[in-house]
Amino acid sequence: MARSIILLLDSFGIGYAHDAEKFGDSGADTLGHICEWMAANRKSADGSPRYLHLPNLARLGLAGAAELSRGQKLAYPLSSDDSKIDAAYTYAEEISHGKDTLSGHWEITGVPVLFDWGYFPQQLKCFPKELVEKIIKQGNLPGVLGEKHASGTEIIKELGEEHLKTGKPIIYTSADSVLQIAAHEEVFGLERLYELCKICYELVKPYHIARVIARPFVGTRAEDFVRTGNRHDYAVPAPADTLLDKLVAAGGSVYAVGKIADIFAHRGITKHYPASGLDKLFAAALQAVQEAPDNSLVFVNFVDFDSSFGHRRNSAALPLASRSKIG
Known part of the structure; x- marks a missing residue:
């Protein structure tokens, strides 16, 4: 079937972008840091390190994309043979002015944010x-x-x-x-x-x-x-037609899982699959893939990688939202 599927692991970055320092994100590298933490802190019964094991993502090129992005290999392999890759892979670096949810999703679908959003200052009583x-x-x-x-x-x-x-x-x-x-x-x-x-x-x-x-x-x-x-x-709706809008206008279908419909202000959406939590999001994604006809897009955001599992960087305990590269 002629379909496209976007499975977005929210905030799961593979190295920091060239302008990361501007956003306080120098050194951001979620995948690399998880690999290092696992090797240092998880041990098998015999005392040997338990490395991060992601054989399916490695087979799709995750380790290769991370190496391109970071300029060096991950410190530890993601599978027994990271060289065995059955898919095309690369990495992307954001050009939008912000690092927020809308900017990232709009840019993925062809509408980068080349203007500045408003932000509330990081202080007590931050709202006017x-x-x-x-x-x-x-x-x-x-x-x-x-x-x-x-x-x-x-x-x-x-x-x-x-x-x-x-x-x-x-x-x-x-x-x-x-x-x-x-x-x-x-x-x-x-x-x-x-x-x-x-x-x-x-x-x-x-x-x-x-x-x-x-x-x-x-x-x-x-x-x-x-x-x-x-x-x-x-x-806020996107200021121009996104890939979703253009596909629907051309007679195709967009099957949005989880918060994708909200992110795009319910514009350019054929069918919405409400779901929350990784298990339910994954089940809804499988259902959408099974139901999606030819000439369709299935778009899923696995938000828990950010909202539930995002690490905390400082005493402000802000969620993990960084100027990172994605694979």
């Missing part, structure tokens, strides 16, 4: 006072919590209990051009959270912010708060 006041007024809220850069999983541990007591949603941002809102799915209400995000989507337009993200969670106390799969992104 007038913006916060409008969010509280138009959202009919008793106030808000957070107002800073934070890891989404950490901030619900920090402020989730206060949110339950006060009814104040948690607003925060990250290295991306984004405003995120965390609220308890049952106590605050999922639909109420979505409506609040729609209000904020309009309010942040003057600041050139790319996305507003609803981050619902459940639980009763800090120790058991967990984010649910009902995340929803309200994203």
Whole structure:
């Protein structure tokens, strides 16, 4: 069947880009660092190192792409024979001005971001006072919590209990051009959270912010708060037709799995497969591949590589979003 499939391992980089220093990302190399950590910290029963073992990805050219990108081989092989490759491979380096989700995905589909997004400063009370006041007024809220850069999983541990007591949603941002809102799915209400995000989507337009993200969670106390799969992104649409738009206009089909539909503002999408978590995303991807006809694109983002497994670089505990090269 004549189909194309994009399986994107979110933030799984293979070396840093030439302008990484500008973004504070010099030395970024997720694959290389995982290889080194595994060899140093994982041991077999006999005490020998347990290396990172990715034979299928190695067979598709991951180690070769990493060598091209890094200028040297990985310190340890990904399989028993990294030279056995059954696919074409290369690496790509972003030219977009930012390192956020929209910039990366748009560029992959032919629309690089050659303008500057707005970002909130990395400081306490990072949101403009007038913006916060409008969010509280138009959202009919008793106030808000957070107002800073934070890891989404950490901030619900920090402020989730206060949110339950006060009814104040948690607003925060990250290295991306984004405003995120965390609220308890049952106590605050999922639909109420979505409506609040729609209000904020309009309010942040003057600041050139790319996305507003609803981050619902459940639980009763800090120790058991967990984010649910009902995340929803309200994203600015691409400024020009992407590959998705052009394929659909030409009579083809685009099968979007997980957050891909949200990232592209549900434009150029034939069918959306909602899913969260690696297992469910993979199952949905297999279903999409089985159902996709000729002249179609299946596009999946395995977001957990970033949101669940991204390593923390500093005390700010920002998610892994780096100026990296991809294979």
